[in-house]
Amino acid sequence: MRGRESHAVRDLHHKYGPVVRVNPEMVSFTGPTAWKEIYGYPGVKKFKKFGYRQLRPGVPDLLTANGADHARQRAALNRAFSDKALREQEHHFQEHIDLFLARLDEKCGQGQPLNVAQWIEFLAFDIIGTLAFSSSFNCLEDRGYHPWVLLLLNFFKSTHYVLAAKMCGIFSPLVLALGPIRDLRKGEEHLRRSYAKVQERIKMAEDDRRNDFWTYISRQNEQKEGSMSVEEMEVNAALLIPAGSDTIATAVTGCLYLLLKHPKTLERLRKELDAEFRSQTDITMSRLAGLPYIRAVVDEALRMYPPISGELRRAVPLEGAVVCGHFIPGNTIISVYALAAGDNASNFAQPKRFTPERWLTTDERPDWTRNDHLEASQPFSLGPRNCIGMGLAYAETKLILARLVFRYHLELLDDEFNIENQKVYLMWQKPPLSVRLSRRET
């Protein structure tokens, strides 16, 4: 309940090895094959999701749908997350980043500390508002949090308490009583607002430049009636907002923090960017896709600071099952914790050392990392229930990061952001990342 579960489970694995019973109901795994065995094939057929809450009872969203419902919704949404869709949506990302940089330009040369984590959060929420509803939250425009965004940040915490309570059997009411239960009502408010926005969106006239998620779903619905009902669109909108906002903000902020702590790595990244780009307008998603070092930086940051760091619960069927060579009795809950698997010396040599080079496929990969089990870091999970937004997340994270470090010198002013001291309530409770900014001569 203190927001230290991901760190505690990681530490238990350090002490006891790759299989740990972390509480009476749950066993956690960090072995390199664990992701595949539990979430990939054939594990996904055997181990069902446990403890997930439908946002609106009776209406499955993508995260909670099962079987045919999940396959149908995933197929419908896949179009909105295809490479083609991303290319058509790129102008939205670029326009929001233009405003983000314009806001940061105002802070340049003032000598004042700037909490850049907050501005990255504004940017990530504005982008997802545009993609999900064609309606930005306007945090950048207004230079502050939209009330809906604040409400969501509290909602993560309350959801965390509900999930924790589910693992406490008869003690659930006590756990809930300890948690910020009033924030649960904010969840209801989030749903109401999301449904209203979907209704508004449906009434909007066609526009070639819109290309939000529903542009693609509506086209599909016209071709194949009923591929997603309006009610399902509403609950999925309510899911996509939190799933696609704070995760991205965490990824970008984590990359930036780790780069600022490792100036030589930052220098190397800048070298890659300076060799490829002459100006901000050159920096596009497709050109970034060809650059190996920035991808390695993101992969390494996601290993050390995975946005979803905690458990992804699955239930073992009644007859029990063998996982990573161990027989696990029926009804046990099993999971991989991304932080525990990534920050683990059996999977990665010197796991606390930020080394993007370990992800390179060339001779530049250091010898001492050659035995790393790269497959043990799966920040997006894997298999048919993995993150549908993975391609978008890599493209968005790299675009924001590249445009930011190409434009500014950033001086880290303190270590308040230290990952080791942070708490996790579903999402990382990110402290300020204080920097001083000045423009580079590019």
Ligand code: HEM
């Ligand atoms: C760095 C950023 C991100 C990370 C690390 C991440 C991570 C994950 C993980 C671990 C899961 C599996 C959850 C589970 O099994 O319970 C997941 C699922 C999901 N993610 Fe992401 N995510 C990110 C960004 C996004 C974005 C940008 C979107 C959409 C705009 C998104 C939408 C979803 C959805 C809808 C699911 C449910 C998929 C399904 O069950 O079929 N995520 N994500």
